[in-house]
Amino acid sequence: MQENPPEVLVSEVGPRDGLQSVKAVMPTADKFRWIAALYAAGVREIEVASFVPAKLLPQMADAAAVVRHALTLPGLTVMALVPNVRGAQAALEAGVHKITIPVSASEAHSLANVRKTREQMVEEVRAIVALRNEIAPQVKVEAGLSTAFGCTLQGQVAEDDVVWLAGQVIAAGADESGLSDTTGMANPAQVRRLFQRVRAEIGERTGAAHMHNTRGLGLANCLAAYDVGVRTFDSSLGGLGGCPYAPGASGNVVTEDLVFMFEAMGVCTGVDIDKLLAAREPLRAGLPGEPVYGMLPEAGLPKGWSVA
Amino acid sequence: MQENPPEVLVSEVGPRDGLQSVKAVMPTADKFRWIAALYAAGVREIEVASFVPAKLLPQMADAAAVVRHALTLPGLTVMALVPNVRGAQAALEAGVHKITIPVSASEAHSLANVRKTREQMVEEVRAIVALRNEIAPQVKVEAGLSTAFGCTLQGQVAEDDVVWLAGQVIAAGADESGLSDTTGMANPAQVRRLFQRVRAEIGERTGAAHMHNTRGLGLANCLAAYDVGVRTFDSSLGGLGGCPYAPGASGNVVTEDLVFMFEAMGVCTGVDIDKLLAAREPLRAGLPGEPVYGMLPEAGLPKGWSVA
Numbered sequence: 001m002q003e004n005p006p007e008v009l010v011s012e013v014g015p016r017d018g019l020q021s022v023k024a025v026m027p028t029a030d031k032f033r034w035i036a037a038l039y040a041a042g043v044r045e046i047e048v049a050s051f052v053p054a055k056l057l058p059q060m061a062d063a064a065a066v067v068r069h070a071l072t073l074p075g076l077t078v079m080a081l082v083p084n085v086r087g088a089q090a091a092l093e094a095g096v097h098k099i100t101i102p103v104s105a106s107e108a109h110s111l112a113n114v115r116k117t118r119e120q121m122v123e124e125v126r127a128i129v130a131l132r133n134e135i136a137p138q139v140k141v142e143a144g145l146s147t148a149f150g151c152t153l154q155g156q157v158a159e160d161d162v163v164w165l166a167g168q169v170i171a172a173g174a175d176e177s178g179l180s181d182t183t184g185m186a187n188p189a190q191v192r193r194l195f196q197r198v199r200a201e202i203g204e205r206t207g208a209a210h211m212h213n214t215r216g217l218g219l220a221n222c223l224a225a226y227d228v229g230v231r232t233f234d235s236s237l238g239g240l241g242g243c244p245y246a247p248g249a250s251g252n253v254v255t256e257d258l259v260f261m262f263e264a265m266g267v268c269t270g271v272d273i274d275k276l277l278a279a280r281e282p283l284r285a286g287l288p289g290e291p292v293y294g295m296l297p298e299a300g301l302p303k304g305w306s307v308a
Numbered sequence: 309m310q311e312n313p314p315e316v317l318v319s320e321v322g323p324r325d326g327l328q329s330v331k332a333v334m335p336t337a338d339k340f341r342w343i344a345a346l347y348a349a350g351v352r353e354i355e356v357a358s359f360v361p362a363k364l365l366p367q368m369a370d371a372a373a374v375v376r377h378a379l380t381l382p383g384l385t386v387m388a389l390v391p392n393v394r395g396a397q398a399a400l401e402a403g404v405h406k407i408t409i410p411v412s413a414s415e416a417h418s419l420a421n422v423r424k425t426r427e428q429m430v431e432e433v434r435a436i437v438a439l440r441n442e443i444a445p446q447v448k449v450e451a452g453l454s455t456a457f458g459c460t461l462q463g464q465v466a467e468d469d470v471v472w473l474a475g476q477v478i479a480a481g482a483d484e485s486g487l488s489d490t491t492g493m494a495n496p497a498q499v500r501r502l503f504q505r506v507r508a509e510i511g512e513r514t515g516a517a518h519m520h521n522t523r524g525l526g527l528a529n530c531l532a533a534y535d536v537g538v539r540t541f542d543s544s545l546g547g548l549g550g551c552p553y554a555p556g557a558s559g560n561v562v563t564e565d566l567v568f569m570f571e572a573m574g575v576c577t578g579v580d581i582d583k584l585l586a587a588r589e590p591l592r593a594g595l596p597g598e599p600v601y602g603m604l605p606e607a608g609l610p611k612g613w614s615v616a
Contacts, residue, residue, distance in 0.1 A: 155612020185610040187572035188531050215610075216565040216603030217572075219528040223496050227535075257524040264495035264525075295524030302493040302523075304463020 006270035008262055009045055009232045011208055012038050012255055014283070015066070016047040016081050018240030019059045022290055028062040030286025032069050037279035038237065042271040043255075045077040046070060047100065047234075051087035067094040083114055088128040098140040099132070101125055102180070103169055105162045106151035109182070113146075118161075122168045129173030142207050143169035143177045148194065150185030159190075163197050170202045178207030178232070181221065184214020184251060188224035195228045210234035211253045218253040219261050226267070233258060237276070238283055239293035254294040256280075260301075273301060314578035316570055317353055317540040319516055320346050320563055322591070323374070324355040324389055326548030327367045330598055336370040338594025340377050345587035346545065350579040351563075353385040354378065355408065355542075359395035375402040387450075391422055396436040406448040407440070409433055410488070411477055413470045414459035417490070421454075426469075430476045437481030450515050451477035451485045456502065458493030467498075471505050478510045486515030486540070489529065492522020492559060496532035503536045518542035519561045526561040527569050534575070541566060545584070546591055547601035562602040564588075568609075581609060 015035055019026055026034075031048075038046055048070045049063035063080065070078040079098045082088040091099050103121045104110035110118050125143050132139050148162045166177045179194060191209070199206045209225035209232070211218045222233050236252035259271045277297055284292060323343055327334055334342075339356075346354055356378045357371035371388065378386040387406040390396040399407050411429045412418035418426050433451050440447050456470045474485045487502060499517070507514045517533035517540070519526045530541050544560035567579045585605055592600060 150610055150612070152611050155610075183610070184607060187569060189573035189575075213603065214607045215568055216527060216562065217569055219524055220531045220569060223528045223531060254524065260523060261495060261525055261528060265497035267497075295521065299492060299522045302458055302463075302491070303460050304458070 004268040006044075007231070007268045008226070010043060010255060010259055010262075010269050010271055011045040011047065011079070011232055011234045012043045012237060013047040013210070013234045013252065014038075014236040014238070014240045014255070016050050016060075016079075017234075017252060018236045018238075020050060020057050021241035022059070022287060024287055024290060025059050025061075026286040028065055030282060031062070031066050033282040034237075034279065034286060035066070035070055036073070037275075037282050039073045039076055041275035041279050042269070043276075044075060044270060045079060045098075045232075047079040047081060050081035050083075051090040051094075052083060064090065064094040067091070067096055071095055082128065084124055085127045085131060088131055092132060092136045092139060096139065098142060099128070100142040100144050101128060101174070102146045103143045103165065104146045104151075105165050106147040106154050106157045108154035109147045109151045112153060118165060122165075122172050125169050125174055126172040133173075140175045141173070143174040144180050144207070144210060145169075145177060146180045146182040148179040149181045149190055150183055152183045159194055159197060162194060163201050166198045166206075167201050170205050174205075176205045176207035177202060178210060178234075180210035180234075181212050182210075184212040184217075186211060186221050187217060188220050191221045191224040192228045195225055195230055199229065206230070208232035208234050213239065213251045213253050218251070219257060222253060222258060223261070226262075238280055238297075240283070240287075240290070251293070254296075256294045256296045260296045312576040314352075315539070315576045316534070318351060318563060318567055318570075318577050318579060319353040319355065319387070319540055319542045320351045320545060321355040321518070321542045321560065322346075322544040322546070322548045322563070324358050324368075324387075325542075325560060326544045326546075328358060328365050329549035330367070330595060332595055332598060333367050333369075334594040336373055338590060339370070339374050341590040342545075342587065342594055343374070343378055344381070345583075345590050347381045347384055349583035349587050350577075351584075352383060352578060353387060353406075353540075355387040355389060358389035358391070359398040359402075360391060372398065372402040375399070375404055379403055390436065392432055393435045393439060396439055400440060400444045400447060404447065406450060407436070408450040408452050409436060409482070410454045411451045411473065412455050412459075413453045413473050414455040414462050414465045416462035417455045417459045420461060426473060430473075430480050433477050433482055434480040441481075448483045449481070451482040452488050452515070452518060453477075453485060454488045454490040456487040457489045457498055458491055460491045467502055467505060470502060471509050474506045474514075475509050478513050482513075484513045484515035485510060486518060486542075488518035488542075489520050490518075492520040492525075494519060494529050495525060496528050499529045499532040500536045503533055503538055507537065514538070516540035516542050521547065521559045521561050526559070527565060530561060530566060531569070534570075546588055548591070548595075548598070559601075562604075564602045564604045568604045
């Protein structure tokens with residue numbers, strides 16, 4: 001483990017975003033093993049499940065059990081995705097530390113994904129915050145603005161819309177709002193511009209950069225976000241996952257490569273790379289035959305590697 | 309074709325760096341087709357060959373013929389790599405516009421690669437410049453500092469050594485000196501720091517960033533170099549190639565992904581992406597069975613794509 005305090009927070013989304021994107025269902029015991037291995041590597045925030053009807057996403061049917069297991073790991077922030085109040089209720093009852101609500105910046109994606117307009121989703125955020133205030137006021141609520149950098153359905157998404165929506169979800173009571181490149185359309189100039197504009201709107205409530213590597217720009221976009229002050233980065237071990245509702249989109253940023261980039265730069269993540277690589281084993285074991293990505297895992301650490 | 313003048317120069321190295329890294333020999337006629345397709349896409353600098361003994365690199369036995377063909381393409385800067393005076397003589401006689409000399413920043417790599425110390429390579433640069441002055445004074449001479457960011461043989465390479473060597477090759481008469489991440493060990497913080505230091509030493513004679521994607525950081529490193537003023541970037545169509553003398557290293561930055569990154573950022577490259585993708589066909593045809601990489605080619609251009 002590092003001696004230095006982490007300067008960036010790597011928020012692992014594989015057990016939620018990754019697992020709900022593949023057809024196979026990872027057995028609950030394998031999820032436990034995988035999450036424990038990520039924790040052992042020093043990962044301190046994990047999106048472990050989404051609370052959605054098991055009929056829609058059988059991969060997430062064991063969400064409450066996975067949350068309860070993750071809560072046994074000291075110092076881990078246990079996150080879950082919830083699309084609505086019903087999901088939030090279940091997540092809060094399971095005891096999560098943080099919930100994240102996807103809110104599409106693209107109207108077309110919002111309607112296709114949750115059959116709600118963006119304004120209706122802002123109202124959903126408001127209702128979830130009210131529920132949180134009532135039954136679990138210590139729980140953090142994040143609104144993640146999906147398709148913030150472009151949409152496979154409607155094409156470009158106006159930056160003004162994203163900035164407006166960030167203001168709306170914070171006004172509705174969300175503790176923070178991040179930006180998601182759901183469709184792999186972001187570029188570094190846009191990432192810098194948009195995060196700066198959102199920060200000007202909502203200040204320190206600006207949340208995570210959730211980047212995809214669809215067109216190879218994932219790490220460059222994370223670097224761009226880091227350059228303008230973002231300090232929380234979503235990624236997925238082995239690059240598992242993407243958004244099943246955005247046709248043609250795939251490929252979360254690979255946690256292994258992201259951690260390597262920051263550590264090589266001398267930016268402490270608190271994550272041990274060798275142990276992180278070891279966490280690929282339970283992922284493979286729990287999802288036999290599923291492709292697992294990553295450039296660092298293929299090449300290995302450089303000769304003479306030492307954290308700067 | 310773009311109306312705007314290019315803001316960055318994408319220097320294609322595939323026909324040299326790529327082809328000399330694979331075992332198969334691309335037939336000369338296929339090299340012509342591939343180079344013509346790159347040119348048709350708007351690429352205006354191509355490293356078309358290296359002038360080395362055909363016994364060592366049979367892939368490059370047709371170097372003079374390839375140069376002569378490339379010289380028929382108006383406005384194209386025709387480059388060749390030369391390791392020594394003998395190679396420079398052949399390249400200059402063939403009529404190249406620019407020669408590039410690899411000079412290792414790592415003493416261990418220099419000795420392994422060309423059996424010369426770094427000081428001896430600086431003398432080779434001096435002798436090549438003298439020859440150039442005598443027989444073809446209009447030709448540009450670049451010294452590319454290989455292993456500038458780390459070495460698979462000796463591990464870390466001191467930044468002071470790189471800055472010193474850049475000063476030495478310029479003092480020996482090279483027109484410019486770039487930095488090569490031969491071994492895929494560079495990180496964005498190091499790229500910014502080292503290019504800034506080299507620029508402080510040799511000013512506008514600072515040359516290209518030659519990055520590898522060995523550990524997935526290729527584009528992030530190009531972005532970092534761009535941020536500190538670098539405007540020439542080496543890359544290889546389909547990510548072909550690497551350095552055959554650096555064990556475990558592989559993977560030039562993919563031209564398609566690099567051009568996409570810059571064009572998406574609104575930085576004009578002068579390259580037409582659709583035509584660039586079409587240039588993969590003669591590459592595949594000339595090297596059957598060889599893997600060809602690239603994220604953008606897999607994902608395609610985003611919906612609603614237009615140059616910013």
